[in-house]
Amino acid sequence: MKDYAGARKPELLELPRVDDRITFVYVEHAKINRQDSAITVTDSRGVARVPAAMVSVLMLGPGTEITHRAMELIGDTGTSVIWVGERGVRLYAHGRALTRSSRLLERQAKLVSNRLSRLAVARKMYQLRFPNEDVSNLTMQQLRGREGARIRRVYRExxxxxxxxxxxxxxxxxxxxxxxxxxxxLSAANVALYGLVYSVITAIGLAPGLGFIHTSHELSFVYDIADLYKAATSILVAFEVASQTGPEEDIGRKVRLKMRDAFVDGRIIKAIVKDTQYLLDVDDEPADEEKVDIIHLWDDKSELVKYGVNYSKFN
Known part of the structure; x- marks a missing residue:
């Protein structure tokens, strides 16, 4: 078999942690290729090299072409890819995640599948928005009312x-x-936030569709987590940029650039990781089995048994 040219596939331990990466890169009307361990973005202005392993999410807008070799590198480095509409407003599709363990996914599924534990997580989500209040005894209807009033107040302010x-x-x-x-x-800012949240929660092994407050949508958990940060990021940025933008200017581009700065300045990736771990009550450090490729078989008595064993001889 002919050897591949270029960089070898990195091991999982060699890749940057999700909270060490930059937030997102948005590309439109360009061709994306690969050169060694970087993706290249070519448009009318020239060629730019982007270290794939340092990007959390690559947002592909209209007029974007991407090669198989570029996607191979993106997959190897655990960079999330989302296909979005013009100016990054609509989310159409997404790619794979960084993690190779199902530990957090199983925890999320367990919590969301039980009414009491789901309610407890939902209350914790609201508690993060009302740090000086006790919401432990409020119903979901009361919590939704509080949140609606809070957001209206934020818009007015x-x-x-x-x-x-x-x-x-x-x-x-x-x-x-x-x-x-x-x-x-607001539309452009929210999509940028959704893209970042999606990339983080999938990178640490969670399901975008298993929401605790939002439900019945493939991005329910993304909306759950994004709502924790909208007031301080997307809504703030949207009003600030709108106050400085004329009707003939590209407000979508200006918002995306400002959101990227807000993500970095506010250390949003680290906050998403920390808050999500708190909500699901999981450890800060990954277990040893999450650092390598490990697969088990489920058993109704021993819970886990070895994979790759022919069990016919034990019958």
Whole structure:
């Protein structure tokens, strides 16, 4: 068999942890290829090299072409890939994650499958938004009411602070331009946040669709986690950028750049990892079996037995 040219596939332990990576890179109207351990982005302005292992999520917008070799590298380095609409507004599809263990996924599934444990996690999510209040005895209906009032208050405060007129959240996912400037900014900012949250939770081995507050959607858990940070990131950035942007400017691009800065300045990746571990009550450090490829077989008596053994001789 002919040897492959280029860098070898890295071992899992050689890859940067998810909280050590930069947040996201958005690409549109360009061709993505591979050169050694970097992906190359070629457009009308020239060629840029991006170290794939240092990126949490690669957002591919309209007019983007990507080669098989580039996707091979992205898969090897555990970089999440999402395909988005124009200006990063809609999420169409996504790629694989970094982790090779199902430990956290099993924990998430166990908690979400029991009504009492699911309620406990949901309350913890709301408690993070109301740190000075005790919400342990509130019903989900009461918690939703509190959250709705909080978000309305946030909109009013930012509207007054940045001098941006605010009426209500109103947008058409299929027509970005139809929304007001502030609603366009909010849409672009929220998608950037969703993309980052998706990349982090999948990288640490969790299911985007198993939500505790949101449900019935493939990104329910993404929305659960993203809601913890909207007030301090996407809503804040949207109002700030809208106050500085004219109707002829590309507000989507300006929002994405500002969101990237906000993610870095606010150390959002580390916060997502820490808060998610707190919500699911899991250890900060990964277990030894998560650092290498290990697979077991389930057993109704011993729970786990060795994989790769022919058990016919034991019958």
């Amino acid at each position: 930012y509207s007054k602070r940045f001098g941006v007129k605010w009426a209500r959240r109103e947008y058409d996912p299929s027509d970005f331009e139809s929304g007001s400037l502030i609603n366009q900014a």
